[in-house]
Amino acid sequence: MLILMSNQKIPVEKYSTPEIASKSVAKEVAALIQKNNSDGKNTVLGLATGSTPLHLYKELIRIHKEDGLSFKNTITFNLDDYYPISQDDPESYYYFMQQHFIKHIDILPENFHIPDSNMPRESIEIECAKYEQTIKDSGGIDIQILGIGRTGHIGFNEPGSSRDSRTRLVELDKITRDDACSNFNSLENTPKYSLTMGVATIMEAKKIILMAWGKSKSEIIAKVVKGSITNEASASFLQSHPNAKFVLDKDSVSRL
Numbered sequence: 001m002l003i004l005m006s007n008q009k010i011p012v013e014k015y016s017t018p019e020i021a022s023k024s025v026a027k028e029v030a031a032l033i034q035k036n037n038s039d040g041k042n043t044v045l046g047l048a049t050g051s052t053p054l055h056l057y058k059e060l061i062r063i064h065k066e067d068g069l070s071f072k073n074t075i076t077f078n079l080d081d082y083y084p085i086s087q088d089d090p091e092s093y094y095y096f097m098q099q100h101f102i103k104h105i106d107i108l109p110e111n112f113h114i115p116d117s118n119m120p121r122e123s124i125e126i127e128c129a130k131y132e133q134t135i136k137d138s139g140g141i142d143i144q145i146l147g148i149g150r151t152g153h154i155g156f157n158e159p160g161s162s163r164d165s166r167t168r169l170v171e172l173d174k175i176t177r178d179d180a181c182s183n184f185n186s187l188e189n190t191p192k193y194s195l196t197m198g199v200a201t202i203m204e205a206k207k208i209i210l211m212a213w214g215k216s217k218s219e220i221i222a223k224v225v226k227g228s229i230t231n232e233a234s235a236s237f238l239q240s241h242p243n244a245k246f247v248l249d250k251d252s253v254s255r256l
């Protein structure tokens with residue numbers, strides 16, 4: 001069941017489970033792709049990794065396989081990846097996207113974009129500027145999908161990230177590394193840096209959907225939905241976006 005909470009600083013949709021919520025987001029994404037396909041236009045999606053969007057990707061794959069939705073005219077840009085990390089590393093976001101979404105759909109390989117985690121340090125500035133330019137050249141992001149980290153970050157825009165930040169190298173927060181540490185066996189093996197779209201890059205998307213599930217996200221969700229806009233939690237900037245919404249389950253919404 002869907003409950004709309006419009007008395008918040010950001011519109012909130014509350015669903016009973018992550019699966020039901022994700023199906024609703026998948027329907028919205030699929031409808032836009034379908035419409036653009038019929039009009040002969042491309043669709044540009046901004047994509048996220050982590051456990052949060054897994055149900056969404058599963059449902060989009062189902063719609064592709066069972067209902068024939070084609071991704072041939074879809075262009076995707078991922079938010080971020082660790083730096084440095086090999087694309088073959090199962091913990092890289094490149095690998096994650098291939099496994100959980102890209103290899104199951106008919107997107108053209110050249111239309112899948114993710115910051116390149118193997119580039120030498122001296123190329124980072126130029127390559128990040130190119131990433132921004134490629135997004136612009138594709139016509140800009142139609143729908144940006146987001147999760148949220150415990151520090152309130154979107155992408156890897158850790159506390160301190162400014163409203164005008166762009167795609168760049170960032171140092172990961174201790175809390176973020178602690179959360180990722182179980183995937184890398186030890187804190188020592190956990191990457192210290194990442195490449196991420198900036199807050200300004202994300203805010204240029206025409207529509208933004210942030211999803212969050214579970215009790216562990218309820219505190220940060222309440223903070224960024226009810227609190228003031230601050231670069232201490234980059235998700236709070238979404239309050240000033242004209243077309244952003246939070247899609248939550250009953251647990252992540254519990255402190256609103």
Ligand code: GLP
Nearest residue numbers: 048050051052147148149155156
């Ligand atoms: C990482 C990613 C974020 C993601 C967050 C939450 O920090 N950079 O994009 O939203 O993890 O991950 P999860 O969805 O697994 O809770």
